[in-house]
Amino acid sequence: MALPSRLRGGRLSPRAADAVVAVVVALIVVVWTLIQSRHQSEPTSHTVYGWLLIAVGCGALFFRRRMPVTVAVVTLLACAVYYPLSVYDGPLMIAFAIALYTTAAEGRFAAAVALAAVTLLAVGLGEIRQQPGHRQIDDTSLAMLAGWLISLVAIGRAQRTRTAYLHEVAQRALAAEREQQARARQSATEERLRIAREVHDVLGHSISLINVQAGAVLHRLSKKPEPEVALAAAEEALEAVKATSKDALRELRATLGVLRQADEAAPTSPASGLGLLDELVGRAGAAGLDVRTRVEGTPVPLPPPLDLAAYRIVQESLTNVTRHSGARSALVTMDWGPRELRLRIDDDGEGAPEDRPLGSGIRGMAERARAFGGELTAANTTDGFRVDARLPLTVSEGDLR
Structure with missing residues (x-):
């Protein structure tokens, strides 16, 4: 039985609590015995043995949680010798009661039941052996x-069950908190990677x-x-640089818009998508690359995340x-199919070195593509290099977030 005592604002340690319990029980027994000794007397040897039994029974409570069964047995034996020996009948039984409760509370239920049964049988047999008219109970x-x-x-x-339940609840709460923190860290990591990929695509393309x-x-x-x-060449180049940087700033603002505060206005410029493909081709053409586009099948509107x-990818x-x-x-x-959009970007360049891994851009x-259930391959061809992407037109709600 732990006392709700506090020491300097903090809970007592288990050993300190056990020591307090032992001292309190000892004080109760000692005061009761001293009061009784004023009205009754007994042989000195009995008094000495009585005080020794009180010291053993109360002192054993200091070890009640470390050795619950042993302490219960010791206090029971001390009571079994003390009460027939002493005429004071002090409340030493309190020590056994606390020890018996502790035995059950520490999970030694079978031992507690056995000790209670032995106690009841011993008292009952002792009373049966008394002469008629001399029974104490x-x-x-x-x-x-x-x-x-x-x-x-x-x-x-019941206390044991409650303690186990509270421990299980605490463990579940701790596990749930850890899982929530892990999910939050994973979400934050995924969001950082997404933003980093967007910034890389925007700035990488424009700066290139x-x-x-x-x-x-x-x-x-x-x-x-x-x-x-x-002068004409310089003007042409500066106009192209101006247009490219303007487009880069527009896309960068839209990309970083997810980081704005709740009270800030949303960007008003249109989000990037295949509808801006002509502008993208025009910027590449200004850099000296002859880009042609070809549409096969019937185009259909795409959800904004898939469109982006x-x-x-292009x-x-x-x-x-x-x-x-x-x-x-x-x-x-x-290539617009009934279930997927195929994107192929072919060039007539030198291709990628066979002995080098693909770069971070292709990854x-x-x-x-994988985020929407599709796939993308990139490899050399006989005429240059090809990027081939497959994007399903039907995606789950989770992929659109």
Whole structure:
């Protein structure tokens, strides 16, 4: 029985609580015995043995949770010797009652029931052996003792069940909290990766085009053309850089719009999608790449997330063609089927080195396709390089989030 005592604002440790219980029970027994000794007397040897039994019975309570059965047996034996020996009849039985309760509360239910039964049988046999008229406990008191012992065991059992239930609830709450934290971390990681992929696609494509355009005009200027020709080339390149950077800023604002505060206005520019494919092709053409588009089948409206994924795949493919392949032309084919959209981007460049793994851009495109239940492959062809993506037109609600 743990006392609800507190020490300096914190709960007592189990050992400290056991020590407090032992001291409190000892004080009760000692005070009761001293009061009784004023009105009754007994042989000195009996008094000495009585005090020793009180010390053993009360002191054993300090170990009640570490050795519950042993402490219960010790306190029971101390009571069995003390009460026939001493005339004071002090409340040493309290020590056994606490020890019996602790035995049941610590999960030793069978031992607690056995000790209660042994106690009741011993008391009953002891009273039966008394001479008529000399019984210390009548039948009513014996029945009350039986109920008292049963109640101690039952309360201890209930406390054990309650403690186990509270521990299970705490463990479930802790597991649920950990699972929630893990899901939150996973969601945050996925969102960071998504935003990083969007920023990579937007900035990678635009900066690559600006780099190509700037490199082309510098190459032309290095040949020292006539001032009029040089000025026209510079103006053309600057106009292309201006248009490309403007488009990049528009897409970047739309991409980072997910990070705006709740009271901020949503971006008003249209979201990227296949509807802006002509602008994308035009920017690639300004960088010197001849891009043609071909549509097969009947186009259908796409959900915004799927439309954006298709656009990004084409955008990243053209970025790779501009930056790495050395190609002069590219063909974007959109094959609209009844259940899926096939995107093929073919170029006439040098292709990818066979001994090098595919770059992060292609891995990002493949992740976009897989996010909607599709797939993407990229490989060299006899004429250059091909990116082939399959995007199902029917996607689940979870994929559109």
